[in-house]
Each structure stands twice: as structure tokens, then as C-alpha cells.
Amino acid sequence: MMSLRVALAQINPCVGDLASNLNKIVNAIGQARALGADMVVFPEMVLTGYPPEDLLLKPDFIHAAQEALMRVAAHTVGLTAVVGGVHVEGDLYNGAAVFHNGRLATVYHKHFLPNYGVFDENRYFQSGKENFIFDRDGVLFGVSVCEDIWYADGPPLEQALMDGAQVLINISASPWQMGKSRVRERMFSTRAMDARAYVVYCNLVGGQDELIFDGQSLVCDPFGELLRRGPAFEEAVFVVDLQMQEPFRARLHDPRGRQRGMMEGPSLSRIVLEPVAAVQRRELDFVLVKQEEDPSIAKLYQALVLGTRDYVRKSGFKKVVIGLSGGVDSALTALLAVEALGAENVVGVAMPSRFSSEHSLKDAAGLAVQLAIELLTIPIEGTFQAFLEMLEPVFAGRAFDLAEENLQSRIRGTLLMALSNKFGWLVLTTGNKSEVSVGYSTLYGDSAGGFAVIKDVPKQLVYQLCRYGNAKFGREVIGVSILTKAPSAELRFDQKDSDSLPDYDLLEAILFHYVERSASVEQIIQLGYAEETVRRVIGLVDRNEYKRRQNPPGIKVTSRAFGKDWRLPIVNRYRWGKE
């Protein structure tokens, strides 16, 4: 076999929906066949969706998932398919099943189980111990699962360096965050070059609770050059032709294999697949792809749109409702919701109080017109007054303070939830990461809702995303007034965010070092930030863990979001070196 056509099927399954996921897989095999592929590769755990979390503690789920995986076999007549799913062999494994010509050939078990950041795989899986290659018409393949290829000397490198595998297939469910694609491409190129083998990496697509999987599947050639990249944040089935003289050519020119004794003969077990009739097809053009650009706002925007669409749709909702304050956070949330769901599925609600400025209502109305979404205007003054009267006997003689500020926010939260209950709309909340970090929000108030679209997006990126959206639409969907006014919660007269918080550029810099980098107070001060400010900001982060714990889920886009990758105790008196 001189060339081999591999299809990469980066599809978007739904966690737990075994029947639909199986159906998607079968359809993608059909597409691959139509594209003349010899082989089709799917992502890790594509059959269950990822991560299934504690569904993996249910024996009935595991058995149903394994049974569904085995049903793929019958659809592979005439080709080879690598499909991710759970596999029981005494213990439970994260497996890559290799189907060939209508039958299961073998299952590879993931060796390295990630248990850091958002991952908990040690909670569920046994580590695979066996490694092997398979032989299809004289071409040698290795298969591995995600984390396995992140180790410089992991199973895929063994497959190539010990046993001469020419194609290293890596199936993954690798969550996206800003800057991740660049790191991934760099790593895969290096692995391909080190192994002098093709690397075929197929990644999942879609949003699952707080995670986004971006696709962007890759093929690198044996010199480490990027041959093909799948689209970002979209499903796709695409093919690439691998030239089987290339690994040999690379190995003749690169002495590292001979030094390591690769040519000495096989040491891993080898599975020989039966011959199948050659596929009739036209050769593809050969082009190299440019390396991934720097983290871009466009990608972030796409990720937020996908995350919103998938959470809403996969949860079974059609329409969403958003409180529109006239500020930048709710404007961006509404814009992203319109992109994700269509304007007809987004309802805005303006809920002015005695403290709302005139421009707030005007800006909210202007936004609704620009986005062509329905706007409800419901003043809360009467209800606020009723609450104050109800509380009067208890609050008598006490000054207006945080209690009354939060009351307004909670009336709005309750109002949105009433609309949700009455009409079946999902409430999207609008808090950004800077606010969530320091607890600048009202629990059961503005944080009340089903999904928090921008909870992992720092305030300054919120502005950049708005400007990107305007440029994309070619007009000021989000008006100048919204983008230029000073941020305010408008819960008392003349309130500004800057009354309570440092400027956002300063705040975000400190938060970045503390939240994403786990830097100590001393280290942050040494970077040149004022001690008083650093201590104040970090004190706010530490004290507001209880609020974050009751917040709705939202989309992870940074290296450390307030979700599964942030597990701080609520009761926590650690202050040494801080106060």
C-alpha cells in the first residue's frame, strides 16, 4: 500500500445519549466511506460523551455503553475504524476500539489517566498496561488515547521507536482554553518528528457543562510538519492521504532511530488485520498548513457561542431570558445568545429601579433593537417598596446598606426565575470573571440562573469581544454608550464599580497571578503591585468562595476557571503571609 487515506471524524456527541451518539458515528463512517477512506478515526469516549463523570459508577450505564460500542463493528465492512468508549476487561478502561472489516480487532486501554485540573480519571479507570501495534496491508499503526501522547516517552513513542509504527493515531477529548491550540500543535509536531511517523490526532467537538471541546483535529507528517487541521468548534469529517514512503524517508535521514535500535525488530505484540479490497479514489492535493496563530478573540467568541448553544440545546431548552442592565456584560451575553440560538429565541428584560439612570433603560432598549430580540420592561419599584415595608418593623432605624442593595438584585433574580418557570425559558446570567473572582455580585440576585456564559471571561476581554462582535456585524450592535460608560451596578445613587474595586486592568493583573498562577501575595507584591491593593483583592477572592460554590455553571476559557479546576475549601483560614 503506497498511500493510505485516513478520515478524521470530529463529531459532537451528548453525554449519556448512547443511541444518538452511535447514530452519529455510523453516519460519519458512511461519510468517510464516500470520501474513499481506508480508515476512519473518532475522538476519545465519543460513544459516551466526555466527561461522563459518575455515570461511570453505574454498572448499567457501563454495560449499555460497551454494548453500543460493539455495535459499531457491523458498520465497518471494508475499512478500519478507531472509536473511543469504555471497555470492561475485569476492570474498567478508557478504550480505543479498533474495528476492521465488520469485526472488533482489538481494544487499546489508555495508560496515563489525567487526574489534575478538570480531570478525575483515577476516580473511574484502571490504567492500561499493554501496548501493541497493528498491521494493515503492511503499514504499521499505533493507537493511543489523549494523555498517552503528552508523555515524551509514552506508549505512542514506544510504538514508533521500538516497533517501527509509521502512523500514530491518538484519539482525544481535549478541552479548549485560550492559547491551548498553539501548545497542542507544537507538541504534536515534536512527537511526529521524534517518532518519524505520521501523527493523526482526532479531538471531540462540543460543549459539556463547563467544558468546550474544539475539534481542530490534526495530522502531522514524519518531519513534524502540519499536514491538515480540522475546523475549530465545528463538526467535520475530512480525509488526508498518508504516503507510506514518508516515514521510511524520514528515518533514513534521521539517525535517532538507528541509535535507539528501532530497526532491531519487533518487541510489542503485533495484530495483523485481514486484507480488504482496495478503495477506488482520486488522489488529494498535498499542502502544508500554517502553524496556529496566537490566541485570538475570534476563537474565544466562537467558543462562547458553541458553549452556550450546546448547554442550552443539550439541556432541552429552546429559549433563553437575560436581564439587560444597559451594561456591557449583559450586552455581550445577549449578543452571544443571539449568535448561538437565533434572535427569536432570546428575550431581554429591563428591570429599572429608582437608582437606574436614564441611559441604562435607553441602552438596553437600543441593544434589543440592534439584536432584534424581544424586550420586556418591568419596573421593580413597587416590589422593592413592598419589601422595604415588609422589613420596616425589623430594619427600623438602620441605614440603607448592602441589604437594600442586594434586595433589588434579588427581586430581579426572582423576576427572571418567575419568567423562566412560567414560560420555560432558561435564565442566562451575565457576570464576568473579574466580578466572580472578588464576589462582586449578589447571590440569588444577578448570579441566579441556569448558565453563566461569560463567568470565565475577564472584564477587559468582555470589551474586546463586544468590539469584535460589532466588527463582525459591520455595525454598532453594542452601542458606543454601552462601551464607554463607567461600569456600575446601580444599586444605590451614583454607584460605580470603581468605588469598591481597583481599576479593572490592575484587578485583572492581580487576579491572573493569584487565580491562574497560584502566586503568593509576596510574589505578586514583588511584581510591583501595591501591597494594600494586593491584600484587598486576594482577601476578596478568598472570602467569596461560598458565593462561587452556589453559582451556575459557565464556560471555561482560561487555564483555570472557577469550576472543576478550582477546588478550594469554603471553611479556610489560611492567611499566613497574607495578613
Next chain:
Amino acid sequence: MMSLRVALAQINPCVGDLASNLNKIVNAIGQARALGADMVVFPEMVLTGYPPEDLLLKPDFIHAAQEALMRVAAHTVGLTAVVGGVHVEGDLYNGAAVFHNGRLATVYHKHFLPNYGVFDENRYFQSGKENFIFDRDGVLFGVSVCEDIWYADGPPLEQALMDGAQVLINISASPWQMGKSRVRERMFSTRAMDARAYVVYCNLVGGQDELIFDGQSLVCDPFGELLRRGPAFEEAVFVVDLQMQEPFRARLHDPRGRQRGMMEGPSLSRIVLEPVAAVQRRELDFVLVKQEEDPSIAKLYQALVLGTRDYVRKSGFKKVVIGLSGGVDSALTALLAVEALGAENVVGVAMPSRFSSEHSLKDAAGLAVQLAIELLTIPIEGTFQAFLEMLEPVFAGRAFDLAEENLQSRIRGTLLMALSNKFGWLVLTTGNKSEVSVGYSTLYGDSAGGFAVIKDVPKQLVYQLCRYGNAKFGREVIGVSILTKAPSAELRFDQKDSDSLPDYDLLEAILFHYVERSASVEQIIQLGYAEETVRRVIGLVDRNEYKRRQNPPGIKVTSRAFGKDWRLPIVNRYRWGKE
């Protein structure tokens, strides 16, 4: 040395509070010394509190914690102390430091890291690889940490069977749940008998977020008999005399050691501690202790009191506020709060609506009198009316439904939060596990608050706890009317829980199998429950994950609570075999 006196110091540290925890340790060493002890044993991670979670991703925390641990050395002149804390030696380990006569002798690193249920130790620690014994005046000791002794062939058994250790010290942070003490005692007895060695198990005390550590430290003799048990849910420093001829006597009578070749000579490394002056003391009486009784309501009651006290106090609150509906859940929560914090620190609030029955208000008032707590009565009718008017233009023509029901609950939640904000009281919520399981609650309504005292207590146990409380007080603190009326949310006319849910005995049985045992629908039906009921209940559990995710933390008392040991995705379409 013919007898050795060991002190067990089961103390209650606070996560992160290194200075106070160190201080507690130093005080306990003083008490041990006063009791004539040769050796004092502390729980696992006593210096940091357990679990510190992602504090263990902060280098500054780790260094401060290790430095604090090393400060214990200076306080150990004349005795030996085994103290749990973090230890860095290249990697990060969960360590048991052995201090002797003013110096650090060695640090044992935990081998087996639990990463299931509520545990995530693979996220943080490297596994220890080394095992050793130490020699104090000719007596051989092994040290291990928690999980290590749960393995039948773990490090402690190696210490005894390979190297003849006569005393196996196991330091633990073992969370309590109903029935756990019995399982633990059985296991420790078996280990002692298998090793023909004393087992000295010292466990943490106190509440930390959702977990309760119960103390109940144990000493088993080399025949597996229980020699001493520390108090439950209370701090204590107590001593026991170990007779050094006992392991030898056991080994002469039990041939298993000879079969395994234990007497063949040492194979683990051995650390010899320097001699110190003999301690002057009077011998203790020798008594055997009865095995732990069955899971008892008294223990559960104590656990809930400790959990409430520790969460409230360790979070820095003095007073709590509780909505009193006249029902059994809020009555029990108030009773437990009074036990935990004193009546003067508990405020009840009755918030009648147009749907509240007369007995509700009367029962709430009667309870407040019985408990001698302050009662505020704040009718919500005016505010409810204001909300209905505010929503009238949007809701026009639609029937009264869940939206209006939830509105009342959210008004009450908002009202309690306003009191919390104004007066600095922590809101305790009152939902029980049966309700939480099926989502029979209003998000941001009755579930709004800082801590959910009985969220892991099924409804029928709620009644038992009330009766236990009445018996303990010797009068009907919780009145007959509260205990006998049909449960109702009173959010519409004549509403009863039984309108929406199966009877509680049936509901709880199904929930037990599904939630605690991960049984499938088919299995539960096979146990004899009606299919329609099983499917309805399980459908409710599955659909309400989003609500539970935004609930406040509460005390874990069953084998599987809705907290760290329940990690289901929110977006989850798994229904095969169910619908």
C-alpha cells in the same frame, strides 16, 4: 521497656489555620506529658486540617505548612510524637512526621492515596514508596497513614510480618457516616490480629465543609481485642498502656508469622531512636471495650450538631437565622442549631402567606417558645401581591402554577438573605435528603442559605431525630402537632407533599438503591417496586442535578451525599433502560 504509654490526641484543627493548629498540637503534647506518656500520636494532616483541597496547589501554603510542622520538634523533648502534615521531598507527600526528643527522626510518606468517594488525593500527592520501622528502647514501631491500613497487605502489615513491628501506628482523617464506626472497628481488629501487633489508630475530630470527622480513635491489642476507644465527635487526649510482652505472646500462639518467615530477620530499614529518661507514672487499669453498637440515632444527632457548630464558627459567624414553617424539617434544624450554638444565637422567622394554615404559625411560635429562641413574624402577603402586580402585564391570562408557588418561596429566601445582610446572621436551610434528591424545593427559595444542616438526612430519619431530641430534653420540644401533620410546602391551597411524591417510606427505599447503591432501574423494579413509581422517582433525581449543583453545602452522613461523592454531569441524556 516492659510497657509503653501512648497518648492519642484526637483534636479539631481548622483547615488553613496553621498557627492555631500548631498551638493545639503543642498544647496536646503538654497534656500527654502530664499523663505520663512516652509517645503521643496525632491524626493525619492535623497541621493543615483535612482536606485542604486546592490549597495544596499553592507553593506558599505548602512551605508554610511544612515549616509549621517542623516547629513541633522543639516541643518533643523527652518523648516521641507522630504528627500528620504535608512533606516535600522533591515531590509532595502526605506525611507522618516522627519527632523524638526534640528532633525530627523521620517522615513516613503515605503509600495508598484514596481517589474515590469524597477523596481526591491523586490530584495532589505523590505515593510514598519507602517503608520502615523504628526502634524505641527495643520496641519496634511501624507508622502508616489512613488508607495504607485499609489494604490487607499494605505497609503496616509488611512492618509487622516482615520486620516484627509490635505497634502499628495509623494516623487518619477518616470521615464519619452512619455505620462507618462498626466497619472501622471490625477492620482494625482484624488487622491487629493478622499482624499480631497493637494497632493504634488516631482520627481527626471536627466538621469541614461537608465532612464530619468523628474521632473515635482506637487501640486494638495483638489478639484483635478492642482495648480503648476515644470519644465520638469530641476532642480528647487519652492514654493507653501497651504491654510489650503481648505481641510476643500472640506470636508464640499464632503460627502464621512463622509460616510467613517473619522471624527471619529485618528487611525494611530500621531507625533507632536515642534513649530518653524513663517517664514516672502509675499503671493504668486494664479493661476491654465492647464493640461498637449498631448505627444509632444518638451518633447521627451528635454528628449534625458538631457539623453545624464547626461550619458556623469556623466560618466566623456567631448567629444563625432559620425560616420556621411549622414543619418538621425546620423544627429539627432549629433544634440542632440550638444544640450547636445556644438558643441566644438562633433566630427563627415565620413568614406566613395566604396559603399558610393557622396551625403552621402556631406550631412555629410554639417551637420558638420551647427552644427559647427569638421569633420574628413577617407576613409576605404584601410583597407577594406586589410581585403579582409587577408580573401582571406579562402573566396576563395565565393560570396560577409553579411560577407563583416558587415566587412565595423566593420571597422568603430573599427576606432571610436581607436579614443575613443587615445583621450578619448565617442562613441555615432546612431541606432534607428526600427532597434534595427529587428536587422538591425552590432554587433561590427555600434552598437559599449558607449551610444545609439536614440535606443528607432522609425524611424518616428526620422524624426519628426529632423524637430523639424530645427524649433527650425530656419534653416535647418539637410538638406532637409538628410530628403528626402531613408534610406540606403550603404554596397553594390544600397542598400536600403526597400530591407530588410517593409516600416517604417508598420514596426513600427507591432513593437508597438508586443514589447510594447505583442500582439500575431494572434492578430496583425487580426488588418489587412499581415500575411507574421507580421511573418517576429516578427521572426526578436525574433532572434535578442543576438544582443540587447550586445548593449550599451540608453535612454528609450517609454513604453517598450530594457533594464531593456525587459528581454527575448536568447535561446528561443517559436514559437507556429507563424510558
